[in-house]
Amino acid sequence: MSSGKKFPQYLAAVCVSIGAFGTGSVIGWTSNICEDLKNGKLNELEMDDDQLGWSGSCMTLGAMIMCIPMGFICEMIGRKGAALVAAIPLFLGWVIILFANHKGIVYAGRILCGIGGGSFCVCGPLYTSEISEPEIRGTLGTFFQLFITIGILFSNVFGYAMPSIRLFNIACTSIPVVFAIVFAFQPESPVYYMRKGKQGKAEKSLERLRGNDYDIRGELQAIQAAIDQEKQMAGFKVAIKTKAAKKATVICFTLMVYQQFCGINAVTFYTQEIFLAAGSDLEPHWCVIILGIVQVVVTLCVSWAIEKAGRKILLMVSCGLMALASAMIGLFFTFKNRNLMDEDGVKSIGFLPIIGVNLFIIAFSIGLGPIPWMASSEIFPPEVKSKCSSAAATFNWFLAFLVARFYLNLANAIGNDVTFFIFAAIAGSGIFFTLFVIPETKAKTFEQIVAELEGK
Template sequence: MTKKYILNKMDAGMQAKKFPQYIAALSVCLGSVAAGTVLGWTGTISTKLSAGELNGIYADQDMLGWIGSFATLGAMVMCFPIGFICDAIGRKWACLTTILPFSIGWLLVIFANGPGMIYTGRFLTGLAGGAFCVAAPLYTSEIAEKEIRGALGSYFQLLLTVGILISYIFGSEFSPQVLSIICVFIPVVFGLVFFFQPETPVYLLKKGDHAGALHSLQRLRGNNYDSEKELAEIKHHLDKDAENKVSFFQAIRTKASKKALVICMGLMAFQQLSGINAVIFFMGEIFEKAGGSIPYAYATIGVGVVQVVATFISSLVVDKFGRKVLLIGSAFFMCISGVLLGIYFTLSDRKLVDQTTIDKIGFIPIASLVVFITTFSLGFGPIPWMASSEIMPPEIKSVASSLAAMFNWFLAFVVTRFYNNLVSAIGGDVTFYIFAGVSLVGTVFVFIFVPETKGKSHREVQDILNGTHRIETKTSDGIDNLAYKNDAAFQ
């Protein structure tokens, strides 16, 4: 009995500690809060910018479009360089270097004496946010055990929405300049906290620093854990990837690669063309134009809270319900909410009913945007980014993921830059009808083309994309024998 107890204690001692991994993930994702404040900055201050409350600079509708879109333009520019930076100086220092453009960008906004300084500041903060959107998930995935990798990976999107909410809250109560002063301190706090975390063991092994990788893993797993064994496994996978490495143009010729690229690009397109960044960047303005009994700033904050809660729920249910079901439900209900919002603007802006009726249905804009943000956060918010890592073949993953991210931010730039122009040209109702139509097409796209990856290995996903069925048998001596056949069900 005593011997069994001792063995159990020894086994327990060999288990990796989870707490240091959670702390490391939360520390790096404090930078997500900084990136979120960039996205949410215009959410409740658009009218204040129009009134010249930022150093006496008056922003018309065209300027508001540029103020919103320069951040996405900066993020788009960084999609490719950040991958090389992560490999050159490490994941940790790639994250820490974002503090510089974050800080300079916010200082330019705080002391802006004209539109040019605001544009430059927004571009730099967007550049930092875009870099962080690549570097932070990479860091998290490389420091986490596979059993908790999904949970730790969800912190990035969750704390991004927290940053958006912070901008909504402080933007509703303070001037744009004070809001910017608050925002400039967030990346500094991130740097002070994250500075003491280790570099990833994967990166250190890639650089041939076995001792450094061992020390990093011991800090993340605890001294009683068999870190040498895990390091050997990591090195085995790194060596295997190096042996199988082929050029991007060779790898992209396979059926699986072509399908994966089309699916990822399609998901990114439907994510952005649903109008999500127009909603996030100009939510306060949308509520103000819609009217209603609830002050637009409070309505915006309320929707921001819903976004945080829905993103948290998504992290809990994505492995239970599967990716495809959540994507289909997300796109369908975004379509419904877009139609309802469009109908409201048709009735109000085109004076089809009297003001009394408009007041009675004043709940529709809030209800529609709550549904939109909730369902987006459950499906089309996190899953398109997840798809890049789950369905891309390893031979093209780094380049293809950067291409998908660049495409995503380019579409975000187009939507945020021309949203106000589109509303002025064709009306808010038609604009949201277009967004709803895109989401409806997205529903059909997911149903037909996107495979379910829940519970499937990476190899199984590649078989599905290739349109083959794997048949596993054993020979008389017990050796596995694999065969493949084309199967219409897998096409």
Template sequence: MGIGKEVSSNNLVVEEFRTTGNKTPQYIAALSVCLGSVAAGTVLGWTSNIDLTKGILNNLEITTDQVNWIGSLVTLGGVFVCFPIGYFCDFVGRKLAMLSMIILFSIGWLLIIFASNVTMIYLGRFLTGIAGGAFCIAAPMYTSEIAEKEIRGTLGSYFQLLLTVGILVANVLGVYANIKTFCIVCFCIPLVFGIVFLFQPETPVYSLKKGNEEDARKAIRKLRGSGYDVDAELRELKVQIEAEKSLQISLKESLKKKATQKAFVISFGLMIFQQMSGINAVIFFTSTIFRQAGANFSFSPTIIVGIMQVIATFVSSTIVDKFGRKILLIASDSMMALSSVALGIYFTLQDRKILNEEQISVISFLPILSLCVFIVVFSLGYGPIPWMISSEVFPSEIKSVASSAAGTLNWFIAFIVTKYYQPLTVLIGTDITFYIFTLISISGTLFVYFIVPETKGKSLDEIQRELGGEKIESEGIDNKAFS
């Protein structure tokens, strides 16, 4: 551990400073902000284990088409917020922006709890979708700006991890609690986030950008410990901020560069393949898929799926810097394709009456096994890594706008899939729908192999140079993109 020394002009006492900070306050800050991710996860998982068509919510008569809208309006909220939240974070600060989302969460859940008509549920889901989508942008931004580089990757993975925890909470509550209790707990989670996160500092990066060096100093001291060399990090951050200012060019000018064009193809392609794989249809309509499959279990399969998703996301956070992004994406999408085709085959055998009921019961394990494998391998690769690569391939001068655009595209595709999944199964059959997901996953695997570069172990500058056409030594699978 390095030591710095400072001599006081008053008493000539030598004070020693650490050049690496205390990691515990940083872990606490990251976990506290990601409690908002738990709140977002409950929003995403709310429809997975309840059947709203049975009048369980305030005795409202809700049609299947209305259920589709209730599920998909969350993603429209995410589409709506991706661009505004970036500007809002720059205007009021990362901390206040996220605390303000508690208002939207609260209003949204109250509308659902006291809904007297379906329109109130629609509005509640849209508002909670805005709040949840805001955390997809703001929480990773906060953790990246408060963390030392040695643990930035780990802290950055907490958002996706606690998002899956929130989905699991929703799965459990959907089984063991009545609908009102379920909604009340979801209403309380953002409030708990607010109480815990209120005591965390604003990021030093934001404070410096606003010219408030004293607040930045206090934040670093709180996040690193009292014996840390605050001045050294302040100087480094100032240099970084000034460098970013000097690099500012318009999006139009940046798009003339070969590296930027490739970055958009890579990032947008990964977002499209991630959502078109059918993941949100699986998460939103897990119980519906099992009912269609005729699966009969003494336990809730959605809870098992949720637990495995949490475990897989945790494992992914520990191995992504060891194995690399590209190999995990290829392995993930390949297994997703196998899982989708297995589900398609099951529904073909059942729905096309190829097997009788007794024969189908023998393979009744196949739906839960396929969905568990699908969600586990998605969580290991195609879930978190597209967001990670998106943050790595865009040049710094347009990263904010480009990342928001990628996020908007992601949420929009998620809306299309969740809104039209069930109508598509009615129109062409559940089996054909999953065969389409299979073809998309195969295409996504080929896209990663031929187009996506390995970014493991490379600096952001090296990535830009490689996208620009320079040959960079890489680990893992060679990049065949744009040769």
């Protein structure tokens, strides 16, 4: 049954996604200020390549260590309360970076920012999935990735446009403050209230999200039935052994591998370095900004298309195009670094990495960007969702750390070309995994998804 009034759900999803905007600003912080950091423009702290690698990657460590605790926090104080708590370390992290007088303090600030960003990656998708009606759950689920891309673009633009890194960091510090003010006025998840036995509050929450003309009784009964069924089960240790939970775990964790090992964070953190290596005539800062705009526009289009085309087709197209894009970048570096062409010849194919990087970002935004986060909130059975989603997010950020921290080391050891050929092979294999393993979840209820995973 459709309420006919979607605006309150869209508004709540947008408000919680401002937290994802903050996460994106943390991820993209180094993308357009790499040279400035090397030149000591952050409080006169000069950084070499290794220290720059730590500045870019240590935020993923903070995100990693907080994901599992955030799952328990979501159950203790609610999805809304957990999201508001997540804004605190994000704010403190930016403040620490703002006044840092030692590189170690910068790393500490980045870790705190990662704690906040990683927390949003757990509570944000969970909140959105629980406030949404099935027919728009996919669209609202893409908002999280959309706002991450907007946050990355924010860092791209302000990192270049601000007259100093200090002012740029002040702008970043304002994001968690804005989030806390805006999201404080949104309702708590009705599912959380029902789980805590607060039916009156759940009714008010649903009425606000669906409209006063909507008969909430059927939806409340469905939520209660799911909770009752969960209580009848023997607990997490037994539930995780079911066929549905095992298959959901394999799918979600494998999708996280594909999302990170396709090379996205290598491209995001070191976009400017790649364009410099390509010898682009366009100012590298502008290349980064244009790339950010492309990512936002494509992710916005996916918000509309995901309920039209479905998850599986978008994932397969995404993996195929990313494999092609990575191969193009790898091919350029083969000609450039292995002396297969003279300087003029290399310049003549300088378009390859530029097109490749743009195609890569477009393809990632189509599928491998938003869908792995959606999958964690969509396909885990209710009795294991909180813990397994947290574990999947932790695993994701650990992989992100490996890629962000060691990409430059790997590229220096085996060559940029081989590195991107590896990314291409990984992305290409994702086509077959999606085709044969992942179920389509478009417009399906949680009960239907679990039944399909069970093979019913």
